[in-house]
Amino acid sequence: MRKQLLAFTAGFALLASSLPAAAQSPAIAQTRRQPTYETAAALRDKALTDTTAWDLTESLTTEIGPRLVGSPGMERAKDWAVKTFERLGFSNIKVEEFAKPSWTRGAESAVIVAPYDWSIAMVGLGGSVSTPTKGIEAEIVVFKAYADLLAAPEGSLKGKIAVVTAPMVRTMDGSGYGAAGIARRAGPSEAAKRGAVAYLVRSISTSDLRSPHTGGTSYVEGVAKIPAAAIGVPDAELLERLAAKGPVKIKLNMASSVDEKDVAWNISGDIVGSSKPDEVLVIGGHLDSWDVGTGAIDDASGIGITTAAAKLIGDLPRHPARTIRVVMWGSEERGGSSEAYAATHEAALGQFIVAGESDLGADAIYKIALPKGAVADPRMADLPALMAPLKVIVSREPAAFAGSDTEGLQAAGVPVMQLSQSALRYFDLHHSPDDTLDKIDPRQMQQNVAVWVSILWLIADSDIDLRTVGAPK
Structure with missing residues (x-):
């Protein structure tokens, strides 16, 4: 009862502070x-x-x-x-x-080539490097949480495309963005440390639509720079399901340019x-x-x-x-x-x-x-x-x-x-x-x-x- 009384008193004080002065x-x-x-x-x-x-x-x-x-x-x-x-x-x-320095997006695409053909809704992350002219074709490794990527040992992703599919939590104050956004900002370099040749991240978004969401990324000094892109939420979930059933291969093409001056x-x-x-x-x-x-x-x-x-x-x-x-x-x-x-x-x-x-x-x-x-x-x-x-x-x-x-x-x-x-x-x-x-x-x-x-x-x-x-x- 004492706790209830204290709660009532605090609530009444808060309410009174928000009333017009006449009240x-x-x-x-x-x-x-x-x-x-x-x-x-x-x-x-x-x-x-x-x-x-x-x-x-x-x-x-x-x-x-x-x-x-x-x-x-x-x-x-x-x-x-x-x-x-x-x-x-x-x-x-x-x-x-x-x-x-400015970064300009060029042509870009991501396609599942095995087990079947499917064009992925993707968008390059701001600051990403390009793929080679002929693109990158490689098997993917899916991580359902960013922490799982960090737990992967060095060399374990050699020649692979790392994919992080962790969802963002919808919150009133937007705090879910800060928690999820690290996968976009820091993920490419963490994947590269483990040997990955490219990086895909589920859009840092609370939507369930295919529209991919871009955003900036950054690279750690001394770590190889690999192409990085965001993919639409349904496609990220598709890759999760496919990877659970067997090998999945993606071809990624990205072009961009930078003007340092x-x-x-x-x-x-x-x-x-x-x-x-x-x-x-x-x-x-x-x-x-x-x-x-x-x-x-x-x-x-x-x-x-x-x-x-x-x-x-x-x-x-x-x-x-x-x-x-x-x-x-x-x-x-x-x-x-x-x-x-x-x-x-x-x-x-x-x-x-x-x-x-x-x-x-x-x-x-x-x-x-x-x-x-x-x-x-x-x-x-x-x-x-x-x-x-x-x-x-x-x-x-x-x-x-x-x-x-x-x-x-x-x-x-x-x-x-x-x-x-x-x-x-x-x-x-x-x-x-x-x-x-x-x-x-x-x-x-x-x-x-x-x-x-x-x-x-x-x-x-x-x-x-x-x-x-x-x-x-």
Whole structure:
């Protein structure tokens, strides 16, 4: 009974913290700074009918298309970003170039040649080397778990194609991706250490469709580089069943090229602060995408959501005290934009108040996490009431990760905020030909903008120091 009472008390406290101030105690309600709250609430409500995020996402995916680093599409996207910032009234627009080798996909195919002919749905992994001109034809060895591949002794895969068929677990927070993704990222080199001549991995996906999902891979220095590709989920399961009955042989053909002297760009625009313009909130999404889809959920939607939120604030008669900067990072999928941005702005890192990225599609946000101690600060007391109509939890746990493109800033000491979206269907689509505009729900996208604009206003129009809040005095 005592445990039940404690659980009830904790649950009641959590519920009370998410109620509008009118439903809380008078003492809590009286701490509200009405002008800040009223502006944030008005921005939130306007966002729920605003179409800017959708319009930007539609424009980027339709007019520009796929945006792989080094491609003509990425060049067009850079120009699109600059024109978009100009059209929407942003200031201090910057195009910051950095060195980034590009990888370009060529013709590719995978075919079962024994025990019968069957064309496999496959897609090369980003960064993969090519097969010889005539391809590779070899028997496969199937591993139902990545750990089984790691347990295989050196030399045991000599002359074979290694196939890992471990499934990805569907989770709300996307944690299944991190657990499964190592098979894609590190699998080729582990297979090569054991003598394999090529590597196939079941798509890191929660879908049951044949569409294969690409993604980046990497090679360990000093280990032979072997061709690597992802295969559709049904075909991975087919290979499991066939291999259980006898030998299976596959012919793999892959072609790709690398330009070591290529470049990428981080493009940014500011909504300049009214009284403390040198204090900057850094937000955004990544402009690049894989080449197999139009990059709607990954990550044109993140570009649309964060740009739309900043524009709503920029349209106000008075800007917030601090500057809001939207960055369209230029090489998340192939890596490099995070480190480049942090290095370029090293001298100004101490003026960055907080950083955050939208990079998990456009489905509804369900939780916000702020830097340690921020939720308890009186200047953030309005946040639960602002989030209640949007059905968003304000977490008591501090933000741990804000996005791949903010990792460099976080490592340099910039506080981060994490706006968690539902990932229940995201990994059905991302990195695949199905990453297209029709998969975005406009109403859920507007909810994202409403969440972003509320938290941005509260922080940008305050003097809260997220580096020291909650620190021992």
